[in-house]
Amino acid sequence: RGGSMAPGFRRPPAATALTLLLSIGVSAPVLLRGPAAARSAASLRAAALHVGEVHRLLTYIFLYEDLPSLACGAVVIWYFAGSFEKNVGTVKHCFLTSTFAILAALLYLLLEAFVSRLSEVEDAKGFLPVAFATLGVSTTRSRMKRSLVFGVRVPVVLVPWFLLCLAWFVPSSSLLSNLCGLLTGAVYGLGYCSCLDFSEPVASKLDQMLPFSLLRRIPGLRYIPGSSTERRAFESCKLIPTPGTYPTQSYHCSSPPALPASQ
Numbered sequence: 001r002g003g004s005m006a007p008g009f010r011r012p013p014a015a016t017a018l019t020l021l022l023s024i025g026v027s028a029p030v031l032l033r034g035p036a037a038a039r040s041a042a043s044l045r046a047a048a049l050h051v052g053e054v055h056r057l058l059t060y061i062f063l064y065e066d067l068p069s070l071a072c073g074a075v076v077i078w079y080f081a082g083s084f085e086k087n088v089g090t091v092k093h094c095f096l097t098s099t100f101a102i103l104a105a106l107l108y109l110l111l112e113a114f115v116s117r118l119s120e121v122e123d124a125k126g127f128l129p130v131a132f133a134t135l136g137v138s139t140t141r142s143r144m145k146r147s148l149v150f151g152v153r154v155p156v157v158l159v160p161w162f163l164l165c166l167a168w169f170v171p172s173s174s175l176l177s178n179l180c181g182l183l184t185g186a187v188y189g190l191g192y193c194s195c196l197d198f199s200e201p202v203a204s205k206l207d208q209m210l211p212f213s214l215l216r217r218i219p220g221l222r223y224i225p226g227s228s229t230e231r232r233a234f235e236s237c238k239l240i241p242t243p244g245t246y247p248t249q250s251y252h253c254s255s256p257p258a259l260p261a262s263q
Contacts, residue, residue: 011222013085014215015093020077026062044124057105063125069172073126080131089226091206100133107180122174129181135160136185200227
């Protein structure tokens, strides 16, 4: 019993694994045909939206042009998306991932029109804008004042900006789109987008509806419930061994020496 339950705690979160699979599926044709196919596939471009290709507002987060950027994107998805899904649940993770992607894309298109006049702007692609959005939510709502970064304690509010500078060196990364993602997450974290939130009872109901009811049945994946009570119960549950499962050791306690009769 212990051997069958222990691996369940190591299963990847369902939505995070699905995001990674979608990234591989969308990027595979681009990797085979070359970077030129990216502009005609799913990258975020204003010209494509003008002809009605609105799906690019979401599909760009799954697109990578080469293997190094795909490898970096996989690490980012596994770390940031996985942590965020464990904190908010699978349903809310899917909803907020789509919301952050679309809002960051709209802000990117708005700013691109002005920034492109000064310098060349990299096309928005990859999961990094959404990762910075989740980071913006976490830092704005964090109760900690300082965080440890590479052995140095820095204010929590400066951590996203420090990582934004590091993301500049990520292959095929757009600084403008990452900045838009960070601003989107910060605005949401400060409570200015409360209309996008839904309660935990609603999330619990969505857990039982399609497509989430199918997602939670996929073997090998871990579905995170929408209720915080269920998440805490799942995380804190302990494995109670059945009697006789583990070896026990008996200790012999010697009887105290007999006291003298006179005493």
